Amino acid sequence: xxxxxxxxxxxxxxxxxxxxxxxxxxxxxxxxxxxxxxxxxxxxxxxxxxxxxxxxxxxxxxxxxxxxxxxxxxxxxxxxxxxxxxxxxxxxxxxxxxxxxxxxxxxxxxxxxxxxxxxxxxxxxxxxxxxxxxxxxxxxxxxxxxxxxxxxxxxxxxxxxxxxxxxxxxxxxxxxxxxxxxxxxxxxxxxxxxxxxxxxxxxxxxxxxxxxxxxxxxxxxxxxxxxxxxxxxxxxxxxxxxxxxxxxxxxxxxxxxxxxxxxxxxxxxxxxxxxxxxxxxxxxxxxxxxxxxxxxxxxxxxxxxxxxxxxxxxxxxxxxxxxxxxxxxxxxxxxxxxxxxxxxxxxxxxxxxxxxxxxxxxxxxxxxxxxxxxxxxxxxxxxxxxxxxxxxxxxxxxxxxxxxxxxxxxxxxxxxxxxxxxxxxxxxxxxxxxxxxxxxxxxxxxxxxxxxxxxxxxxxxxxxxxxxxxxxxxxxxxxxxxxxxxxxxxxxxxxxxxx
Amino acid sequence: xxxxxxxxxxxxxxxxxxxxxxxxxxxxxxxxxxxxxxxxxxxxxxxxxxxxxxxxxxxxxxxxxxxxxxxxxxxxxxxxxxxxxxxxxxxxxxxxxxxxxxxxxxxxxxxxxxxxxxxxxxxxxxxxxxxxxxxxxxxxxxxxxxxxxxxxxxxxxxxxxxxxxxxxxxxxxxxxxxxxxxxxxxxxxxxxxxxxxxxxxxxxxxxxxxxxxxxxxxxxxxxxxxxxxxxxxxxxxxxxxxxxxxxxxxxxxxxxxxxxxxxxxxxxxxxxxxxxxxxxxxxxxxxxxxxxxxxxxxxxxxxxxxxxxxxx
Numbered sequence: 062x063x064x065x066x067x068x069x070x071x072x073x074x075x076x077x078x079x080x081x082x083x084x085x086x087x088x089x090x091x092x093x094x095x096x097x098x099x100x101x102x103x104x105x106x107x108x109x110x111x112x113x114x115x116x117x118x119x120x121x122x123x124x125x126x127x128x129x130x131x132x133x134x135x136x137x138x139x140x141x142x143x144x145x146x147x148x149x150x151x152x153x154x155x156x157x158x159x160x161x162x163x164x165x166x167x168x169x170x171x172x173x174x175x176x177x178x179x180x181x182x183x184x185x186x187x188x189x190x191x192x193x194x195x196x197x198x199x200x201x202x203x204x205x206x207x208x209x210x211x212x213x214x215x216x217x218x219x220x221x222x223x224x225x226x227x228x229x230x231x232x233x234x235x236x237x238x239x240x241x242x243x244x245x246x247x248x249x250x251x252x253x254x255x256x257x258x259x260x261x262x263x264x265x266x267x268x269x270x271x272x273x274x275x276x277x278x279x280x281x282x283x284x285x286x287x288x289x290x291x292x293x294x295x296x297x298x299x300x301x302x303x304x305x306x307x308x309x310x311x312x313x314x315x316x317x318x319x320x321x322x323x324x325x326x327x328x329x330x331x332x333x334x335x336x337x338x339x340x341x342x343x344x345x346x347x348x349x350x351x352x353x354x355x356x357x358x359x360x361x362x363x364x365x366x367x368x369x370x371x372x373x374x375x376x377x378x379x380x381x382x383x384x385x386x387x388x389x390x391x392x393x394x395x396x397x398x399x400x401x402x403x404x405x406x407x408x409x410x411x412x413x414x415x416x417x418x419x420x421x422x423x424x425x426x427x428x429x430x431x432x433x434x435x436x437x438x439x440x441x442x443x444x445x446x447x448x449x450x451x452x453x454x455x456x457x458x459x460x461x462x463x464x465x466x467x468x469x470x471x472x473x474x475x476x477x478x479x480x481x482x483x484x485x486x487x488x489x490x491x492x493x494x495x496x497x498x499x500x501x502x503x504x505x506x507x508x509x510x511x512x513x514x515x516x517x518x519x520x521x522x523x524x525x526x527x528x529x530x531x532x533x534x535x536x537x538x539x540x541x542x543x544x545x546x547x548x549x550x551x552x553x554x555x556x557x558x559x560x
Numbered sequence: 561x562x563x564x565x566x567x568x569x570x571x572x573x574x575x576x577x578x579x580x581x582x583x584x585x586x587x588x589x590x591x592x593x594x595x596x597x598x599x600x601x602x603x604x605x606x607x608x609x610x611x612x613x614x615x616x617x618x619x620x621x622x623x624x625x626x627x628x629x630x631x632x633x634x635x636x637x638x639x640x641x642x643x644x645x646x647x648x649x650x651x652x653x654x655x656x657x658x659x660x661x662x663x664x665x666x667x668x669x670x671x672x673x674x675x676x677x678x679x680x681x682x683x684x685x686x687x688x689x690x691x692x693x694x695x696x697x698x699x700x701x702x703x704x705x706x707x708x709x710x711x712x713x714x715x716x717x718x719x720x721x722x723x724x725x726x727x728x729x730x731x732x733x734x735x736x737x738x739x740x741x742x743x744x745x746x747x748x749x750x751x752x753x754x755x756x757x758x759x760x761x762x763x764x765x766x767x768x769x770x771x772x773x774x775x776x777x778x779x780x781x782x783x784x785x786x787x788x789x790x791x792x793x794x795x796x797x798x799x800x801x802x803x804x805x806x807x808x809x810x811x812x813x814x815x816x817x818x819x820x821x822x823x824x825x826x827x828x829x830x831x832x833x834x835x836x837x838x839x840x841x842x843x844x845x846x847x848x849x850x851x852x853x854x855x856x857x858x859x860x861x862x863x864x865x866x867x868x869x870x871x872x
Binding site: 075119362380381384385390392397398399400401402403404408411412413415416419422423424426466 | 562564740741742743744745746748749751752753755756757758759760761762763815818819820
């Protein structure tokens with residue numbers, strides 16, 4: 062067997078009283094691509110961060126190329142040739158590509174920069190085959206290119222081991238393929254890649270070996286040849302289970318709930334959109350098609366004009382009016398728009414409903430706690446602690462908290478923007494079941510998702526969206542994913558010609 | 561306890577630990593420190609600052625800074641004295657806090673309407689308020705030696721200075737507001753994540769205005785205590801108190817990034833600063849070292865909390 066690039070023994074990590082990793086033993090062979098998978102909250106990202114020095118293990122030991130290491134933080138890790146690429150890229154937006162790559166490695170004389178980063182970058186790019194304009198401003202590049210900057214940065218530091226934490230979560234399928242090619246090439250050069258992801262297909266496609274974690278424990282590490290999606294799913298979930306099935310659609314559609322006419326503003330131009338009570342309406346569009354903007358215009362988060370009638374009432378384009386009428390939006394960006402990270406789970410859930418949990422402005426603490434407990438149980442949030450520190454929860458569990466927050470109090474229309482982005486199989490099922498239950502109970506639902514399959518599986522009706530406009534209505538039960546993709550690209554093309 | 565737990569404990573209670581340590585040291589070093597009289601004096605002298613720091617806590621939790629409370633204090637001082645002298649002493653005591661409240665609302669409106677950072681907005685308004693105070697007082701001291709005015713700052717109730725009663729009541733009310741009411745919950749949410757708060761249907765502008773209004777009210781309230789105590793209204797009163805108040809809040813361990821904090825922490829911060837001062841007095845130490853020491857203590861407290869944060 063080849064040499065081990067990284068050897069972890071008995072790695073345990075505690076955050077406060079919560080043990081997120083318990084006694085992980087794993088060996089990562091040099092010159093391989095090693096997948097690290099698990100449900101959200103299983104500890105895969107945490108393990109990646111421990112290996113990269115970003116988190117300190119509470120106990121356990123690490124060896125790099127057979128050599129035991131003591132203190133292990135990012136600079137030390139880099140010095141040993143281990144680099145980590147974070148899920149949220151750590152780049153300075155207003156510096157150029159080259160400046161970002163060589164940050165901290167600038168050549169200078171008495172502190173005065175040589176400003177030769179561009180030429181040095183050429184060298185690094187030459188050897189790796191990655192191509193970027195050294196002078197481009199980072200902020201103006203697509204995410205995929207920004208990731209390349211991170212990879213180049215690792216290469217410029219002569220990293221032998223590169224840990225990639227969920228690198229594909231915001232990439233298009235083409236960009237993902239490109240990234241996979243880069244990984245393969247890194248392996249060709251004898252480097253080691255640790256690929257943390259919850260996309261099983263991606264991991265299966267490129268990894269030599271795969272480690273599965275569940276609930277902070279090591280389940281298996283096996284060669285990927287001969288492993289199938291099903292094997293991974295069972296290992297992750299700890300039981301034999303078939304792939305995600307969507308709950309059956311119930312047709313309990315009744316009276317008209319939302320009626321939008323001539324909605325215009327911030328790249329939105331919606332002629333007419335009607336949603337009935339009990340109906341799940343899907344919006345399908347490519348990234349940047351204005352799906353989220355339509356939702357924001359409906360609830361009044363962005364300035365807009367036009368007529369919005371909801372259950373016979375006219376809304377005046379303010380969030381307040383929408384909220385009072387029973388319209389809620391579960392936003393796309395959990396960290397930025399959804400959760401208040403400095404408040405406990407309980408306070409986050411109750412936040413939009415403060416008035417119902419207070420008398421004369423004084424919080425009814427016991428009632429609040431009781432309700433929070435019920436909702437945490439209903440959405441099986443883990444860890445199930447009502448005063449839990451939500452900033453330390455996994456993505457899937459944060460999403461459940463967000464759903465609990467918005468589904469509390471009988472909303473009449475729920476707008477869900479990417480409800481299962483960055484969420485694992487188990488949490489997805491919980492979320493899908495909650496969406497169907499919601500519609501069955503008589504709510505109208507507007508579902509926005511970049512996963513076409515998800516919309517087809519859940520929605521009663523759907524519209525294709527392009528440049529803020531509803532361009533074609535489809536019957537989710539009668540079309541396939543590929544037909545929709547073709548239609549989306551066709552619409553985009555048509556628009557391009559006419560404008 | 562693990563290392564992390566020890567650090568978290570230190571971070572959470574740094575200010576209390578420092579207070580206890582300092583009290584023990586002063587008790588050993590001086591007989592006159594641990595007497596009821598001395599302790600009550602410390603509280604009495606620092607009640608105005610404590611009131612302002614309590615309200616500043618809310619401003620900082622909501623994610624702002626109020627650099628104008630010193631100037632509001634000055635306006636409160638001269639208007640209160642002027643009204644007491646020319647109209648009615650009781651009216652003078654009553655109106656200053658209300659004027660403070662109004663000036664606080666002005667701060668809040670400027671910040672939310674112009675959508676500028678409170679740091680900038682209150683630098684500007686503090687100069688304006690200060691100017692108003694100078695104009696009102698015509699640059700002179702306003703002496704108010706009226707019994708029905710000075711009772712507030714000098715008098716006692718049940719053997720304890722009025723100022724201490726006011727401080728404790730005010731701090732308790734703010735604590736209640738912050739921890740038990742919807743208003744408090746909204747303050748935390750706006751400071752923690754404004755966007756999420758807006759999407760939760762919270763009128764974040766109103767919450768901000770209300771916290772600045774409370775800071776103004778507190779400055780007005782503090783000003784009448786001091787003014788009636790010294791029987792003198794002056795436009796230079798309150799100078800630098802905004803920074804002392806902010807220092808006390810931070811010293812107490814409230815996060816300057818907003819979203820976290822507590823009123824008791826700021827009171828502890830004020831008390832700690834006061835103890836250092838008191839220590840210099842009763843030990844007859846060289847007052848030249850006072851600022852130096854205070855600065856080092858603040859740095860140490862910030863250091864402890866920063867270490868705790870870095871370990872996350």
